Amino acid sequence: MRVDVISIFPEYFAPLDVSLIGKARERGILDVHLHQLRDWARDVHRTVDDTPYGGGPGMVMKPEPWGEAIDAVLAADPAAQPRIIVPTPSGVPFTQKLAMEYAAEPWLLFTPARYEGIDSRVMAEYGARMRVDEVSVGDYVLAGGEVAVLVMVEAVGRLLPGVLGNAHSAVDDSFAPGAMENLLEGPVYTKPPEWRGHEVPEILLSGHHGKIARWRRDEALRRTARNRLELLAALDPETLDKHDRKLLSELGFPA
Numbered sequence: 001m002r003v004d005v006i007s008i009f010p011e012y013f014a015p016l017d018v019s020l021i022g023k024a025r026e027r028g029i030l031d032v033h034l035h036q037l038r039d040w041a042r043d044v045h046r047t048v049d050d051t052p053y054g055g056g057p058g059m060v061m062k063p064e065p066w067g068e069a070i071d072a073v074l075a076a077d078p079a080a081q082p083r084i085i086v087p088t089p090s091g092v093p094f095t096q097k098l099a100m101e102y103a104a105e106p107w108l109l110f111t112p113a114r115y116e117g118i119d120s121r122v123m124a125e126y127g128a129r130m131r132v133d134e135v136s137v138g139d140y141v142l143a144g145g146e147v148a149v150l151v152m153v154e155a156v157g158r159l160l161p162g163v164l165g166n167a168h169s170a171v172d173d174s175f176a177p178g179a180m181e182n183l184l185e186g187p188v189y190t191k192p193p194e195w196r197g198h199e200v201p202e203i204l205l206s207g208h209h210g211k212i213a214r215w216r217r218d219e220a221l222r223r224t225a226r227n228r229l230e231l232l233a234a235l236d237p238e239t240l241d242k243h244d245r246k247l248l249s250e251l252g253f254p255a
């Protein structure tokens with residue numbers, strides 16, 4: 001997968017050299033291109049922002065440098081089109097489902113902003129020509145979109161074939177489509193069996209795969225009921241077996 005990022009802080013993306021994503025880049029699974037937006041500014045001060053029309057606090061990113069920078073990235077492969085992802089708190093929520101959708105794309109272009117965001121005409125211009133998604137990583141406001149891009153590239157990158165050591169490990173993750181859809185993963189343990197008086201649940205030492213799987217599902221349901229009621233409400237009743245229904249009703253949520 002090719003990933004382009006246009007930002008006034010390309011140095012923010014140093015973490016993409018590290019760990020799983022760094023290795024994916026070394027192995028050519030992920031091809032990341034970072035661009036300095038100011039390279040497309042026209043004045044001596046390399047200005048990329050201006051005062052907002054209509055007044056109000058803060059500055060808005062000018063359309064011209066963004067337009068020219070995006071055009072330059074698009075020119076890298078005129079036969080193809082990236083999916084453009086504009087991080088913004090006013091976008092649609094970034095979810096595991098969206099991460100999976102992005103992982104199936106050959107080319108993503110991220111446009112992290114600063115100040116009050118990018119002049120909306122930039123999204124209108126490219127939205128008329130290609131897929132442009134305005135995406136939020138959560139209901140809070142960051143100082144800039146770079147961290148949001150790091151979040152998205154990591155979530156997408158780990159789903160690319162060959163990136164995770166164990167090909168199945170994403171299947172059991174929280175939110176994974178299938179058995180874990182709308183569920184949070186339960187607690188995990190490793191050796192030693194006892195630490196500071198805390199014991200590992202005995203069932204995990206039993207070697208009984210069926211019972212362990214059942215225990216894990218119970219814990220996932222319990223944790224979701226405790227931490228994310230709205231996910232529990234979104235569970236597909238078709239995916240619940242008799243035991244799930246009994247547990248949910250014991251927890252006070254009849255399916």
Ligand code: SAM
Pocket residue numbers: 086087088089090111112113114115116117118135136137138139140141142143144145146148
């Ligand atoms: N005034 C804007 C608003 O209230 O929607 C917030 C602008 S924020 C200070 C600057 C930039 O940070 C945004 O344009 C976006 O690129 C990024 N950003 C901030 N919070 C974000 C979030 N929750 N998800 C994705 N990007 C975010």
